[in-house]
Amino acid sequence: MPDRRVVSVALTIAALSAVLAVAAPGFFSRENLGDLLLGNLPALIVAMGATLVILAGEIDISVGSVFAICGIVAGLLAQAGSPMLLTIAGTCATGALLGALNGVLVAYAALPSIVVTLATMVALRDGLRWATQGAWVQNLPSGFQWFGLSQGAYPLVACAVAAVLQVTLSYGLRHVAAGRAVYASGSDANAARLAGFNTALVKSAVFTIGGALTGLAALLNAVRFNQIPSNAGLGLEMKVIAAVVVGGVAIRGGRGTLAGTLLGLVLLALIGPALVFLGINAYWERAIQGAIILAAVALDAWRARRRQPDVMLAVQAS
Amino acid sequence: MRRHQEWLTSGEWILLFALLIQVLVFSAIAPNFFTRANFFEVLRVSVELGLLAIALTPVIVSGGIDLSVGAMMGLSAVVFGAASRDWHLGIAAAALVALVVGAAGGALNAVLVSRLELPPLIVTLGSLSLFRGIAEGLTHAAVNYTDFPASFLALGQGYFWGVLPAQLPIFIAAFAAYTVLLHRSVLGRALYAIGFSPAGARYAGIPVQRRVGLVYLLSGLMASVAAVIYVAHMGQARSDAGTGYELDAITAVVLGGTSVFGGRGTLWGTLFGLLALSVLRNGLQLAALPSELAGVMTGTLLLVTIGIDRVRMGARAAAVSATEALDVRNSQVAVLCATMLVGSLIVAGTNVWLVRSLASSYGRSGAALAQPSGQTSGPARRRPVIAMMPKAKGDPYFISCRAGAEEAARDLGVELIWDGPTSLDAARQNELIENWITRKVDAIAVAVENRGGISSVLRKARGHGIRVLTWDADAEADARDFFVNQATPEGIGNALTDEAARLLGGKGEFAIITGALSAANQNEWIANIRKRLAERYPNLKLATIRPSDDDRDKAFAETQTILRVYPAVKLVMAISAPAVPGSAEAVRQANREGDVNVIGLSLPNINKPYVHGGVVQAVILWNTRDLGYLTVLSAARLVQNAFSPGARSIDAGRLGTIEVRGSEIILGAPLLMNKGNIDRYDF
Incomplete structure (x- = not known):
């Protein structure tokens, strides 16, 4: 049976799509969907990492700052004339390193993750601002934009990367021991430890993977342009956490799927442009976004409530 | 179990120790830090944040979180403003309406969290958007309620007995009430029990839903109390009040030792956490x-x-x-x-x-x-200190102004303090000026984010014998000595509209990409653009206005959408520095260069690739470097009494002689940069 919340979110998306199909069929043009897909791929990849972290019972609100730093690092590497492969490796490594810093503090120093990542979020953002003084990275080599591919070929590569990640990570979470360890650590860390899982290792690993994915996302975002601003990713953590939680991942860990996160992100990514297509005034947009998020989760609670009596009966019967 | 634990927990002792170290260090390095006036000033600026933090403490103790408090401040502030100005209610009645709105918003969170048992993080993330969005929708993000009666403003700006900030008693009362609630009542024990284990609390007979609901309701209510004080403090009510406060408040609570998993934490800890944050910020600013x-x-x-x-x-x-x-x-x-x-x-x-x-x-x-009560003016044995504030430090526009300011400081041998909010934030600007007054700088030059809010504190600075200039955007005329005027909003609006009309041949549709929807400058430009359209170009149609939040990537996505939804739009006018390259890239990637023009207000360097590529036709701006230079130079001349009100011109060093019109120093007409001349500018 598919997850309850996933169904609620899918229903909300379907309703929104139905409205769009009637009122603004232009929304479903291939070009528009392509643009939306490409524009939201970086957030999706960051959300995959955030899903892992939240499944393991932790949270990472420093992703926006890490995203900005990785973008700048990618630009500086490219500017220094490093080959593309090295730029990719360097950017992901920077993200992984910053993620590992969070992970080690959370897992081995036993600090609450929200405190650790709140601290690194603020410190990294202000540190970057101090270091760059707000300057952008400009004069990138011509081979940087689109990874040196054509504008037509790049989306295929980016989508392939995202698809491979989504499939691999989903499979890994479900069928590989390490994936099950993430769920186990998230649902009950003590029980997992007693069952022989190295929960500290699991937790630091999910932060590290999350950091590396953020680095990759920052790179995929940076190569769409020919210069890199130093204030990228502001508010990214909220967007990503909202997508993950709307997608039905339990905020306390142990429950949820990557498919849910994908749907959650699709919903959030649709709302903004959809409102433009529907001709709704920009000033009301944020209120409507909030209302749709609340409606999606309230729908979920309502469905749960309706089903509860059956569950109670089932429990009594067993 | 002991009923009374020791007065402070270990975490609080550590924090108190950290606070003590901060005070010692800053007393040594920051001028006028260790004074009574500064002590109360720190308390004053902590009140709004403090109210949010003490309301959040029981929420977090009971295992929840409320991210919507900052947004609720914005909503309550505009409702309060509307109630007092548009509905002609008295201040007391308006405050009551604001409190009702706060309680209603809190009740919404309470119902969703406690009745429907939804995760508080996602509920309050949603209501954050909802509250802020309603505030923006009601006011179109632009209405700014000002002109509150002086008796009300005294609540946020006045003093009791000349020293005690007027809002402090409210904070103390709220703190006392919350202390009783959380630490001295059955209800408070119930919250700890719930935070520790909700299921256990239920088995112990605690009505979990009602108790949890209550703390969210109270948190909404406190946010609106904070909003009313904020309005009195700033003298203005706008939809962006309290932006980002939720994170600062949570930081204070967590710093105070409250466990984010619930079940542990005290209000004293929160208070110390709050003070540690405020003292740190105040000390850093005083130490420049x-x-x-x-x-x-x-x-x-x-x-x-x-x-x-x-x-x-x-x-x-x-x-x-x-x-x-x-x-x-x-x-x-x-x-x-x-x-x-x-x-x-x-x-x-x-x-x-x-x-x-x-x-x-x-x-x-x-x-x-050597001369302790050293009032600032007088034969300058020491170098004059000029404190200059941009609207936002990270903005490339202001960074290029800074280069000119530093050049002037070097040339003239004055000391320049350059500091400002990291993002647009009227409250932070006021706070910084208060600190500069305490520090006794010689001159202050501010790029004003919000004229209503900042004028009273600028008047206070003048009262202390500090020379006050405004630059980039003006305050009220009697609040400053001079305004360094780079270009009037009207001049900018006209230049942009005329250029758009020229490129479109006088008819067609265009779209505007603005900064944040609530950005005051941009809203003023838009108003002037609309006016110019109505007067001169009836066949030119403004199709839509979209926000970019000063984010290049968002401007890019918005432009992509505009190009699809409004195929008749043949020109995109981006009026935020990072938005112009974002829009240009979107046009380029859609292969519509030549078909769709991009113009805007931005900096030359980040636009050169697009201007040369033929996507961006014109970038309008003044010479920002010269603006910074002229501002510091005018401030220095004022301090050295080489220039005073009534002068018709000012000798501006490398800029030659600059015209002074009344109390405005005129930099000159805006620059129009295009393919032909953009390479001459490097900023």
Whole structure:
């Protein structure tokens, strides 16, 4: 049976799509969907990492700052004339390193993750601002934009990367021991430890993977342009956490799927442009976004409530 | 179980110790830090944030979170403004309406969290958007309620007996009430029990839903109290009130030792956390250290305090029952030591920096010590200190102004303090000016984010004998000596509209990409653009206005959508510096260069590729470097009495003679940069 919340979110998306199909069929043009897909791929990849972290019972609100730093690092590497492969490796490594810093503090120093990542979020953002003084990275080599591919070929590569990640990570979470360890650590860390899982290792690993994915996302975002601003990713953590939680991942860990996160992100990514297509005034947009998020989760609670009596009966019967 | 634990927990002692160190360090390095006036000023600026933080403490203790408090401040503020101005209610009635709105918003959260049992994080994330969005929708993000009666403003700006900030008693009352609620009542014990284990609390007969609902309701209510005080403090009510306060408030609570998992934490801890944050910010500003340092040091402080607390708790793990086993292993101690080492390295690094800045200002502070009550003017044996504030430090526009300001400071031998909010924030601007008054700088030059809000504090600065200039955007005329006017909003609006009309041949549709929807400058330009359209270009149609939040990537996505939804749009006008390259890239990637033009208000360097590529037709701006230069130069001339009100012109060094019109120093007409001349400018 598919997850309850996933169904609620899918229903909300379907309703929104139905409205769009009637009122603004232009929304479903291939070009528009392509643009939306490409524009939201970086957030999706960051959300995959955030899903892992939240499944393991932790949270990472420093992703926006890490995203900005990785973008700048990618630009500086490219500017220094490093080959593309090295730029990719360097950017992901920077993200992984910053993620590992969070992970080690959370897992081995036993600090609450929200405190650790709140601290690194603020410190990294202000540190970057101090270091760059707000300057952008400009004069990138011509081979940087689109990874040196054509504008037509790049989306295929980016989508392939995202698809491979989504499939691999989903499979890994479900069928590989390490994936099950993430769920186990998230649902009950003590029980997992007693069952022989190295929960500290699991937790630091999910932060590290999350950091590396953020680095990759920052790179995929940076190569769409020919210069890199130093204030990228502001508010990214909220967007990503909202997508993950709307997608039905339990905020306390142990429950949820990557498919849910994908749907959650699709919903959030649709709302903004959809409102433009529907001709709704920009000033009301944020209120409507909030209302749709609340409606999606309230729908979920309502469905749960309706089903509860059956569950109670089932429990009594067993 | 002991009924009364020791007065302070170990975490609070650590925090108190950190606070003490802060006070000692800043007393040594920051001029006028250790004074009674500054002590109360720190308390004053902490009140709004403090109200949110004390309301959040029981929420977090009961295992929840409320991210919507900052947004609720914005909503309550505009409702309060509307009630008092548009509905002609008295101040008291308007405040009551605002409180009702706050309670209603809190009740919405309460119902969703406690009745429907939804995760508080996602509920309040949603209501954050909802509240802020309603505030923006009601006011179109542009209405700014001002002109409140002086008796009301005194609540936020006045003093009792000349020293005690007027809003402080409210804070103390709220703190006392919450202390009783959380620490001295059955209800408070219930919240701890719920935070510790909701299921256990239910089995113990606690009505969990009602108790949890109550704290969310109260948190909404307190946010609206904070909003009313904020309005009185700033003298204005706008939809962006309290932006980002939720994160600061949570930081204060967590710093105070409240466990984010619930079940542990005290209000005293929150108070100390709040003070530690406020003192850090105030001290850094008085010492004229870069405000970015505040973020780095807040982060370090968080990790170190919570880290030490954690170790000590671990040592007493047997005494404290916790769900997780907190036995400290050698590896954990090693990691903690390493963390503290890194932390201390950062602190050491900043210390080196401190010492260096201390050395450079030593001569000056020595002189100040020699003549303790040293009023600022007088034959300048010491170098005049000019404090200059941009609207936002990270904005490339202001960074290029800074280059000119520093050039002038070097040329004239004055000391320049350059500091400002890291993002648009009227409250932070006021706070910084208060600190500069305390620091007794010689001149203040401000790029005003919000004229209604800042004017009273600028008047106060003038009352202290400080020369006040405004630049980039003006305050009320009697609040400053001069305004360095780079271009009027009307001039900018006209130049942009005329250029758009020229490119479109006088007819067609265009779209505007603005900064944040509530940005005051941009809204003023848009108003002037609309006016010019109505007067001159009836066939030119403004199809839509979209926000970019000063984010290049968002401007890119918005432009992509505009190009699809409004195929008739043949010109995109981006009026935020990072938005122009974003829009240009979107046009280029859609292969519509030549078909769709991009013009806007931005900086030359980030636009050169697009101007040369033929996507961007024109960038309109004044010479920002000259603007910074002229501002510092005028301030220095004012301080040295080489220039005074009534002058018709000013000798502006490398800029030649500059015209002065009334109390406005006119930089000159805006520049129009295009393919032909953009390479001449480098900023």
